[in-house]
Amino acid sequence: MDYTLKEMMTIMAAREIRNSDIVFCGTGISMLAAMAAKNINAPESVIFFETGAIDSRLEEIPLAVGDSRVMYQTSANGGLLDAFATMQNKVTGKHVIGILGAAQVDKFGNLNSTVIGDYNSPSIRFSGSGGGCDVASFVPRSIIFMQHEKRKFVNRLDYLTSPGYLDGPGGRKRAGLPDGGPVMLITNLAVMRFDDITKEMYLSAFYPGVSPVDILEKMEFKVDISRATEATPPTEEELWLLREKCDHQRLIL
């Protein structure tokens, strides 16, 4: 079957989303993954934006979480306070799954989306946290999208914007954060997950045609590849629903 890497990545994320999830989406592929889940495997999941829109009827793909398209036929149009309170809330927060992106990740799933270089005089400036640190702080599960490149999978982040497992087992608790952290990281080559005990990243699945060793070469730190299997590519039905029901205008795909 013919599919693009972006389609593969989107479907990998969509499959992780469950019917009882409230899905925090950002712009781009993360929003598409949420829409795919809702149209394919988790029709009762709820799409949710940090801008305050909940359960939006996305007839067209928004190009930003502030896009007017997220406001159409929601269950409520509030504001940022409502959205983040929903994530920090003890009852509703437990059901939220966050989808995040970043410029750098370390082996414990901590993310940098702020700067490369010295914070006070950076060589590269990125957008910054936005709601990323908030969702990573509050919710029990998150999915990360990244490009698989050595300079992005680093031993030491230039800036820790969003907490993963911090310094490993018990790290979040020591810092005062609720349980949580990334459950998977999806790249253009593979799906990484995090060990239940060590909280370290490991290779969970590689895409057809990609070798685990090639993946290791694109990371500064080593990860366990012993548990890796080949990922199941998108099915025909998944692809059709993704292309026709989610992004028929081909704005993200």
Add this chain to the structure above:
Amino acid sequence: MDYTLKEMMTIMAAREIRNSDIVFCGTGISMLAAMAAKNINAPESVIFFETGAIDSRLEEIPLAVGDSRVMYQTSANGGLLDAFATMQNKVTGKHVIGILGAAQVDKFGNLNSTVIGDYNSPSIRFSGSGGGCDVASFVPRSIIFMQHEKRKFVNRLDYLTSPGYLDGPGGRKRAGLPDGGPVMLITNLAVMRFDDITKEMYLSAFYPGVSPVDILEKMEFKVDISRATEATPPTEEELWLLREKCDHQRLIL
């Protein structure tokens, strides 16, 4: 001219309200005073309720601050959070004048509206603070309505519900409160005010036919009566506007 004590008291309060005031009203006479001010001497003053209603068009007198009548043609219908934030807010709070009632007052204008007797086993239970302590804590000026009785003007409150000047000059600052406190106390006999320096209550005006000495007898503590003058009764116009424009149904008067 023929007028009732309630009318006298209402007009005393109304005259204290200025055009640039946002008037926090409770139920009953305090609401009527705010309506009188708006209809008589301070047409640009803004009527404001702790329930979240601001600038209500009061076509009929509400019998509680939660009455639907406060919701009609407001500038905004919010909730309690909005209302109290407006009072605690550095910019808008400075313009709010509170009108309060209580069961007991002391010489520094502190109020009890909670219990008589021991807090954990009271002989009399009153309604409690409601928003009274909040407004007394936050706003620069307040007006108190009370009945003039010895058991109500006490040396020591059974329970300090709402802060006046606490223990006197500098008391609010020491406690951490912003500047504020009662500017006048209106009873069925007189108008009391508070000395700029000592923050102690003094007799400012007695109603026609009432002697300052009689007033002293109805208080546990002594107050300065040397500055007292006779109060100017409601004018014909004031009375007409109060009766016809504010309470034509005679629900409070």
Add this chain to the structure above:
Amino acid sequence: MNLKQDKVTDLATAVKTYIKDGCHISIGGFTINRNPMAAVYEIIRQRVKNIHLYAHSNGQGVDELIGGGSISNLEIAYGGSGKFAATCIRFRKAVQENLVTVEDYTNYQMTLRFLAGSMGIPFLPTRSSLGTDIINKWGFSHKMRGDSPKLPDSKLVEMDNPFKGWCDVEKVVLVPAINPDVTIIHVQQADRRGNCRIQGLTFADVEQAKSAEHVIVTCEELCDNEVLKRDSHQNQIPFIHIDAVVHLPYGAYPTACYKYYDYDPRYLKDYAEKAKDDISYGKYLDSMIYGCPDHAELIKKIGQEQMSRISADPETGYAKNLDRR
């Protein structure tokens, strides 16, 4: 919370499912407006006992729950029903007779406490009550607090501003979060999933709902999901917070429901009169609560004539020229 598409149930079932002996609850509304009275009566009818109730100025609903014998602990800012009872009568009696244990806060503090609960944080700061007995005098002892995992270890905590002098503030009071087991609110419109639209003032209903583990909503109108998805900036509570939806016209009666009906001055005056005396109050309970199998029966007993007197004028939202003396 629950993400079901259809949460509609009947009131007796909703109360039986969520309101247990000894549970901690809060009810919406303010003094004589939009109290979830049908639910209050059903709780009394089901003879639920030892409830720990969180209230700001919920007025009539609080007084009836106390009068009905359902409440043992009460955290409250104000026990009054406006002109009908400057101090709620059964509330006053119960406190004076030590039938309930009460702890006092301010209206803002209670609202902030629900807000903190809804935000998932342990406390919020305010300047209200500095220097007063609201801070100094506790209704719940250290022992009672220690014995219950549902109570914080302190009533209120004073704290110096850690951002020294920032905003010209030296000190604040921290108020602890409330997370009720159940909040019950009555709204004008809800859909089967539980999206809620309140007209007029929201009071603290939104914060009370969002702070609770479970939420029961009674509503005047049960709308199609599509209806509330239009102009959804008018919806204050999205369905994710709601567990049960009960279609219950006049669910706030005898308190008011803006745009639908006014409070019933006759009922409230009569109530205040009967509440003064235990014998007459017992008769009130027997005839108006225990004597009615459900709220519809109570409304029938009041009669169409009186109900049409309090019916709201569509323009103002209340009953114009209603005799309220």
Add this chain to the structure above:
Amino acid sequence: MNLKQDKVTDLATAVKTYIKDGCHISIGGFTINRNPMAAVYEIIRQRVKNIHLYAHSNGQGVDELIGGGSISNLEIAYGGSGKFAATCIRFRKAVQENLVTVEDYTNYQMTLRFLAGSMGIPFLPTRSSLGTDIINKWGFSHKMRGDSPKLPDSKLVEMDNPFKGWCDVEKVVLVPAINPDVTIIHVQQADRRGNCRIQGLTFADVEQAKSAEHVIVTCEELCDNEVLKRDSHQNQIPFIHIDAVVHLPYGAYPTACYKYYDYDPRYLKDYAEKAKDDISYGKYLDSMIYGCPDHAELIKKIGQEQMSRISADPETGYAKNLDRR
């Protein structure tokens, strides 16, 4: 604040009156929606300098203010404009070239900071950012903080929960309040006194407005006072917070205004392209900002054809099937 009955003025006057060199401001909107762009352009046109800007994710407005040379200090959560610029281009350049001093927060923290300001309290607590460099790395030095009475002495303060373990929380981060000298927002409807009605998401506009010393509102429609007093539960900001009202159709252009018009993808793409290079950006400034005496002139330059392409469909609130690639 001001209680005047009529606060209507023109934009140039409003900006001249309130936006001074070195003042601290915030602007409403989010990424590519409801930014007060006409006001942003007027600030650039009036060549106001050294502004200290507070932003959460205000996107396009922030980038243009930086590009126009008006900003020296920036407190921000996110400098991006959605798909049009994952990182805002003039923002990125300015930070990398040390032309602005920037300090990072999260979106929730910035919103809570405005909320704290609006509530008149010095800080609010959250669990967000514990264990991260958001807490550890400061953009503003101790010296800079000490030199300015408008900055708190710390960026963020970690604190143990004084209600031990309450809500299963051991630690919180306290975020300091923001009280801007001026907040500028663009809304769908306002009346002459300044009552505001926002349709769709409010973002953090309400908190930003209520936290400021002065507020300028630009609006698509200037309504009679009577209009907004109906169904006033739809008004989010009462007039007491507002200083100046400017009637300014298309005041959010080229960002969107829900129910009125969409963002202009052509303009935003063109902007992102020109922003990459100082020379082309200079030309952009000359032609689109300095070259237009006012916003109406800019709209005229864009042309009716493009404006009608982005005109909102009344049902969905955006321009259906707009070419956004």
